[in-house]
Amino acid sequence: MSFQLVIGSGPAGAATARLLAGQGHSVRVVTRSGGTSEPGIEHVALDATDSARLIEAAAGAASIFNCAAPAYHRWASDWPPLAASACAAAEATGAVLVTLGNLYGYGPVDRPLTEDLPLAATGTKGRVRAAVWEQARDLHQQGRIKAVEVRASDFFGPGVTDGGHLAARVMPKLLRGKPVSALGDPDVPHSWSYLPDVAAALVEVAGEERAWGRAWHVPTEPPLSTREMVNRLASEAGTAPVAVRPVPSAVLGVMSLVSPLIRELKEIRYQFDRPFVIDSSAYEGEFALRATPLDEQVEATVAWWRARVGGAR
Numbered sequence: 001m002s003f004q005l006v007i008g009s010g011p012a013g014a015a016t017a018r019l020l021a022g023q024g025h026s027v028r029v030v031t032r033s034g035g036t037s038e039p040g041i042e043h044v045a046l047d048a049t050d051s052a053r054l055i056e057a058a059a060g061a062a063s064i065f066n067c068a069a070p071a072y073h074r075w076a077s078d079w080p081p082l083a084a085s086a087c088a089a090a091e092a093t094g095a096v097l098v099t100l101g102n103l104y105g106y107g108p109v110d111r112p113l114t115e116d117l118p119l120a121a122t123g124t125k126g127r128v129r130a131a132v133w134e135q136a137r138d139l140h141q142q143g144r145i146k147a148v149e150v151r152a153s154d155f156f157g158p159g160v161t162d163g164g165h166l167a168a169r170v171m172p173k174l175l176r177g178k179p180v181s182a183l184g185d186p187d188v189p190h191s192w193s194y195l196p197d198v199a200a201a202l203v204e205v206a207g208e209e210r211a212w213g214r215a216w217h218v219p220t221e222p223p224l225s226t227r228e229m230v231n232r233l234a235s236e237a238g239t240a241p242v243a244v245r246p247v248p249s250a251v252l253g254v255m256s257l258v259s260p261l262i263r264e265l266k267e268i269r270y271q272f273d274r275p276f277v278i279d280s281s282a283y284e285g286e287f288a289l290r291a292t293p294l295d296e297q298v299e300a301t302v303a304w305w306r307a308r309v310g311g312a313r
Helices: 011-022 051-058 074-095 124-141 171-175 193-206 226-239 251-254 261-268 281-286 295-309
Strands: 003-007 025-029 041-045 063-066 096-101 146-151 154-156 180-182 190-193 214-215 242-246
Touching: 003 011, 003 051, 003 074, 011 041, 011 193, 025 051, 051 074, 063 074, 063 193, 074 096, 074 124, 074 146, 096 124, 096 193, 124 146, 124 261, 146 193, 154 193, 171 226, 171 295, 180 226, 190 193, 193 295, 214 281, 226 242, 226 295
Parallel strands: 003 025, 003 063, 025 041, 063 096, 096 146, 146 214, 154 190, 180 242
Antiparallel strands: none
């Protein structure tokens, strides 16, 4: 087993660290605030944009997993120095740089998303995420680092809380049988990446040299609309039927005046107003991981939220 470094301890970083530790690896997690160490996982307080300190923390690592999640409204200012620091650490240590990406870089596309699509986003957040990968890819092509990116659609599952569209804004209400609100059209197809599958994909490609140098989509179950997903979750929770109501545009406009998060969601509103579908067949054609069956995803998600906040059985 080997030493692995994880940047960030949000849902994806935490899930990745625990998966690695469960496989017998020694894991170091770096965050600004640090954390409580647990068996196999050391938490270190460190500003990951400080490349000298990050290089020191990553010395001897087989892989660096960049699962950082800067504040949504600070991507333009926070992502570039963070990505540059991660690349510097990979170059200095020889570790494989595994970056958790998303689908923003493609921009609006009228077809299922595949990895060969151009990163043609014009919005700020989409261009920032595209640039993070383009920097790492260019350094990989120059032979300076070993890099790979794993892209996921919207997360859901155990451990996903404030940032998930099927998480803190939905699950506590759903467990009480209360109506829930949805961003955009609740009836258009949408892909949902299950958090344990996200972590598993990150770990798998880190150890597969043939994966390096390109981006891959997390194995993800076929798309379901927000309404369909809420119905599946409510049925598992025993609270079906639950009403799903789109948030009116006027309400979003008022909310955006006081919420930086809501303001920033305007850029990616297209992901919820039209079909937003991920194609993960390239990954599935090369590697072992498959998406967890939807029934298992739903059962685990409801159980986790029920333990967290209570609710119907």
